[in-house]
Amino acid sequence: xxSIKSLVVLFLTGLITSCGGSDQPASTPTxxxxxxxxxxTSAVSAVRAFDFSGGRAVPMDFGxxxxxxxxxxxxxxxxxxxxxxxxxxxxxKPYFLFNGNIRSxxxxxxxxxxxxxxxxxxxxxxxLDITVQPGASQTVTIDYxxxxxxxxxRAGGVGFITAMADIDDGxxxxxxxxxxxxxxxxxxxxxxxxxxxxxxxxxxxNGTLTQLNTASWSVDFPAYFTTSSFYVHxxxxxxxxxQTVYPGLERExxxxxxxxxxxxxxxxxxxxxxxxxxxxxxxxxxxxxxxxAYISGSGGMEHNGATITSLSAIGHELTHSxxxxxxxxxNGSSGWIDEAIATWRDRGYPSNLTEASLDPANIxxxxxxxxxxxxxxxxxxxxxxxxxDNLFTGTFGIQGGLxxxxxxxxxxxxxxxxxxxxxxxxxxxxxxxxxxxIFSTYVTGGxxxxxxxxxxxxxxxxxxxxxxxxxxxxALTPGEVRQIR
Numbered sequence: 001x002x003s004i005k006s007l008v009v010l011f012l013t014g015l016i017t018s019c020g021g022s023d024q025p026a027s028t029p030t031x032x033x034x035x036x037x038x039x040x041t042s043a044v045s046a047v048r049a050f051d052f053s054g055g056r057a058v059p060m061d062f063g064x065x066x067x068x069x070x071x072x073x074x075x076x077x078x079x080x081x082x083x084x085x086x087x088x089x090x091x092x093k094p095y096f097l098f099n100g101n102i103r104s105x106x107x108x109x110x111x112x113x114x115x116x117x118x119x120x121x122x123x124x125x126x127x128l129d130i131t132v133q134p135g136a137s138q139t140v141t142i143d144y145x146x147x148x149x150x151x152x153x154r155a156g157g158v159g160f161i162t163a164m165a166d167i168d169d170g171x172x173x174x175x176x177x178x179x180x181x182x183x184x185x186x187x188x189x190x191x192x193x194x195x196x197x198x199x200x201x202x203x204x205x206n207g208t209l210t211q212l213n214t215a216s217w218s219v220d221f222p223a224y225f226t227t228s229s230f231y232v233h234x235x236x237x238x239x240x241x242x243q244t245v246y247p248g249l250e251r252e253x254x255x256x257x258x259x260x261x262x263x264x265x266x267x268x269x270x271x272x273x274x275x276x277x278x279x280x281x282x283x284x285x286x287x288x289x290x291x292x293a294y295i296s297g298s299g300g301m302e303h304n305g306a307t308i309t310s311l312s313a314i315g316h317e318l319t320h321s322x323x324x325x326x327x328x329x330x331n332g333s334s335g336w337i338d339e340a341i342a343t344w345r346d347r348g349y350p351s352n353l354t355e356a357s358l359d360p361a362n363i364x365x366x367x368x369x370x371x372x373x374x375x376x377x378x379x380x381x382x383x384x385x386x387x388x389d390n391l392f393t394g395t396f397g398i399q400g401g402l403x404x405x406x407x408x409x410x411x412x413x414x415x416x417x418x419x420x421x422x423x424x425x426x427x428x429x430x431x432x433x434x435x436x437x438i439f440s441t442y443v444t445g446g447x448x449x450x451x452x453x454x455x456x457x458x459x460x461x462x463x464x465x466x467x468x469x470x471x472x473x474x475a476l477t478p479g480e481v482r483q484i485r
Contacts, residue, residue, distance in 0.1 A: 045059045045061055045089055045180075045181065045183050045184065046059075046089035046090060047368040048119070048181065048368055048369060049089065049090055049092060050117075050119060050120060052115075052117040052118075052127070053117075054093065054115045054117065054127060054129065055092065055093050055131070056090075056091070056092035056093060056131075057092060057093050057094075057095045057117050057125065057127050058088045058089060058090055058091070058092035058093065058094055058095065058132075058134075059088070059089070059094070059095060059096075059180065059181065059184075060084070060086040060087075060088060060094045060095065060096050060140075060180055060184075061086055061087045061088065061089065061180070061184055062084055062085070062086050062180050062184050062186040063084075063085040063086060063087070063137075063186060063187070064084070064085045064186060064187045064188070064189075065082055065083070065084045065085075065177075065178070065186055065187075065188045065189075066082070066083040066084075066188075066189050067080060067081070067082050067083075067177050067188060067189070067190045067191070068080060068081045068082075068190075068191045068193070069160075069176075069177070069190065069191070069192045069193065070193045070195065071151055071158045071160060071192070071193065071194045071195070071234070072194075072195045072196055073153055073156060073157060073158050073194060073195065073196040073197045073198075074195065074196030075196075076153040077145065078145060078146040078150060078151040078160075079103075079143070079144065079145045079146070080100075080143075080144050080145070080146065080176075080177055081141065081142070081143050081144075082140075082141070082142045082144070082177050082178045083139065083140075083141050083142075084096075084139070084140050084141075084142070084178060085137060085138070085139050086137075086138050086139075086140065087134070087135055087136065087137060087138065088132055088133075088134050088135075088138075089134055090134045091131060091132070091133050091134055092131060092132070093115070093127045093128055093129065093130060093131055093132075094127070094128045094132055094138070094140070095117065095125040095126060095127040095128070096125065096126055096142075096178045096179065096180060097123065097125055097126070097172075097174035097178070097179045097180065097181070097227075098126055098142075098144065098174050098177070098178045098179065099147060099171065099174050099175050100144050100145055100146045100147050100150070100175075101144060101145045101146075101147075102114055102126060102142060102143075102144050103143040103144055103145065104142075104143045105128065105140065105141070105142050105143075106140070106141045107128055107130060107132075107138060107139070107140050108138060108139055108140075109139075112128050112129055112130050113128075113129045114126050114127065114128065114129065115127040115128075115129050119369045120367060120369055121367050121368075121369025121370055121371075122369070123369060123371075126178075128140065142178050144177075144178070146175070146176060147175070149175075149478060150175050150176055151485075152482050152485040154236075155198070156196075156197055156198025156199050156236075157197060157198070157199050157201070157235075157236035158194050158197060158201065158234060158235075158236065159234070159235050159236070159237070159482075159485025160192070160232070160233070160234040160235075160485060161232070161233040161234070161235070161294075161308075161481065161484065161485050162176055162230055162231055162232050162233070162303075163301065163308060163476055163481040163484070164228055164301050164303075165301055165475040165476065172227045172228045172371065173227045173228065173230060174227075179227045180227060181227070181331070181371065182226050182227060182228065182328070182329060182330060182331055182332075182371055182417075183226075183330045183331055183417055184226060184227065185223065185224055185225065185226055185417065186223070186225065186226070186227075187221065187222070187223040187225075188207075188220075188221045188225065188230065189218065189219070189220050189221070190207070190218070190219045190221070190230075190232065191212075191216065191217070191218045191219075192216065192217045192218075192219070192232065192234055193215060193216045194215045194216075194234070195215065197215060197236070199236045200214070200236065201215070201234055201235060201236045202234070202235060202236075202239075203217045203219075203232065203233065203234045204231075204232075204233040204235075204256070204258065204292060204294070205219050205231055205232045205233070205292070205306075206221075206229075206230070206231040206288070206289075206290065206292055206303055206304055206305045206306035207219035207220055207221040207222075207230070207231075207232075208220040208221075208289070217234075219232060222289075222304075224304075224328075224415040224416075225304055226328055226417070228303065228325075229303055229304040229325060229328075230303065231292070231303040231304075231306035231307075233294060233485075235485060237260070237485075239258045239259065239260060239265075240258060240259050240260070240261060240262045240264070240265035240266075241256065241257075241258045241265065242256070242257050242258070242265045242266060242268065242269035243255065243256045243257075243269070244269055244272075244273065246272070246273055246276045248276065248280060248285060248286050249280050249284070249285040249286075250285040250286075251285075253276065253286055253290060253291060254289075254290040254291075255269070255272055255273075255276075255290070255291045255292075256290070256291070256292045256293070257269050257272065257292070257293045257294075257295055258292075258293075258294055258295070259294070259295035259296070259297075260296075260297075260484075264295040264297070264311055265295060267311055268293060268295045268311055268314055271311075271314060271315075272291070272293070272314065272318070275314065275315050275318050276291075276318070279318060279319060279321075279322060282403050282406075282407065283322045283323075283403075283406060283407045283410050284322075284407050284410055284411055286321065286322075287305075287321065287322070287326045287414050287415065288304055288305030288321060288325075288326075289305065290305055291305050291306070291318070291321065292305065292306045292307075293306065293307050293308075293309060293314060293317070293318075294307070294308045294309070294484070295309065295310070295311055295314070296308050296309065296310065296476070296480070296484045297310055297311075298310055298476060298480055300313050300316070300317060300475070301317075301475070301476070302317045302320035302321070302324055302325050303325060304321070304325040304326075305321055305325070307320070308476070308484070315345070315346075316342050316345070316346055319338075319341065319342040319345055320338055320342060322410050322414075323337065323338035323341045323342065323406070323410065324338030324339070324342070325338075326410060326414050326415070327409065327410055327413040327414055327416065327418050328415075328416070328417050328418065329417070329418065329419075330417040330418060330419045331366075331368060331370070331371070331419070332366045332367070332370030332371050332372055332373065332374075333364050333365055333366045333368075333370065333419065333420055334364065334418055334419045334420050334423070335371075335372070335373035335374075335377065336363040336364050336373060336374060336377035336380075336381045336420075336443070337364075337381070337418065337420070337423050339373055339377045339378050339381055340377060340378075340380075340381025340382055340384060340385050341381075341385060341406060343378045343379070343381060343382030343385070344381075344382045344385035344386060344389075344402075346382075347382060347386075349389070349403065350386045350389075351386060351389040351390045351393060351401065352386065352390065353383055353386040353387045353390060354387060354390060355387055355391075355438060355442075357383060357386075357387065358380070358383060358384065358387060358441075358442045359380070359442075360441050360442060360445045361376055361380045361442055361443070361445065362374075362443075362444055362445060363376050363377045363380055363381060363443055364420035364439075364443040364444050365420070365443070365444035380442065384438075384442055384443070385402060387438070388402050388427070388435075388438075389401045389402035389403070391433060392405060392431050392433065395433070396431050396432055396433055398431055405427060405430050405431060408430055409423070409426055409427075409430075412426070413426075420439070420443060420444065424436075424439045424443075
């Protein structure tokens with residue numbers, strides 16, 4: 001029989017599939033329509049093919065990933081098995097991202113060895129030592145163990161959370177399982193099993209949750225998710241949970257917030273309905289099946305319909321459910337768009353700047369291997385949104401200004417991957433403005449501003465330092481991640 005807390009967590013996540021029993025809520029939200037116009041292999045992924053000492057390395061384009069995580073509280077061993085169906089954009093040796101220890105790999109049932117290679121962006125990738133042909137469906141099975149930093153073990157308990165970071169030298173999903181780049185949308189099913197636990201555990205997620213038994217859970221994620229979309233938190237900690245249902249524009253939205261203390265959870269659940277009302281009014285109906293927020297007291301990372309955040313930044317992170325995790329960046333060169341929009345909102349949507357206020361910068365023309373958002377994207381991007389709103393409202397007479405344009409952008413691009421070029425083209429077609437000079441000077445001009453590996457240790461956006469001009473909290477430090485698990 002499930003514990004009361006387990007029942008709460010099952011309700012929290014929105015869509016529930018029950019394994020016997022009547023735990024399903026009286027009504028569940030209708031899943032959003034899936035985008036059927038997503039290419040199976042994007043143009044950008046082909047750019048990431050490169051030559052190395054072992055031949056031609058080509059990125060995997062994941063179609064589906066079935067992942068099983070086994071967390072043993074007795075031996076403190078964290079293992080996984082990933083079964084991935086994929087294709088490649090050209091002939092070569094397929095590669096994927098993963099930061100743990102690979103134990104064995106088979107391709108289409110045959111054992112293959114792994115070679116390590118380094119991309120032009122400095123990423124260490126795992127290359128299958130076999131050449132495959134483009135467009136052919138392949139199945140790779142990878143048995144692995146996670147690093148000791150990925151899971152916390154305590155007496156009789158386990159703590160695991162997909163704590164990612166996209167504004168410093170952080171990580172995406174490759175810390176927990178085999179992954180690809182941000183331009184890869186995939187359907188994932190994850191099973192989490194714990195062994196040797198002496199206490200009850202709860203699992204919080206932005207996927208569709210099925211509790212298999214007291215120590216096993218299965219989560220299905222939508223096909224429009226990317227490598228930074230997935231949110232899973234398994235814990236034995238006693239956390240304060242608050243829940244409500246927001247009557248959205250199109251359907252009811254289950255909302256859950258949880259925190260280590262009652263005050264933070266209560267404050268967050270009181271604030272969220274007004275934020276939903278604001279954002280649905282400004283940008284249209286909420287996309288995802290539910291919303292879940294872990295009020296951690298620090299840190300800030302958005303996922304699709306989920307976030308780890310501070311109380312003061314919950315509005316910023318919820319904005320990303322429209323821009324960033326609703327309309328999603330295809331790569332590091334387009335990650336500035338959603339942070340610019342969220343920063344403009346954080347500042348109260350000012351409209352008092354002109355082009356003369358901007359300095360030349362490059363926040364949108366980075367290496368195809370760059371996955372992290374430039375720190376300059378917050379301030380430069382927020383000011384650019386202010387300039388565009390002024391331009392669209394004053395010069396072009398656009399009713400509602402930039403917010404009205406962004407509402408149309410979300411309606412057209414939700415569940416899809418966007419780029420800087422696509423965003424510029426949409427703005428021009430929607431408003432009639434010629435933005436070539438503005439974008440070439442203030443988005444893709446000058447030197448790259450604050451990209452990973454080129455910034456001093458105290459650069460805003462790194463662990464413990466807030467990005468300039470935004471409510472976005474600093475990234476979680478490794479110590480903070482261990483504490484919140």
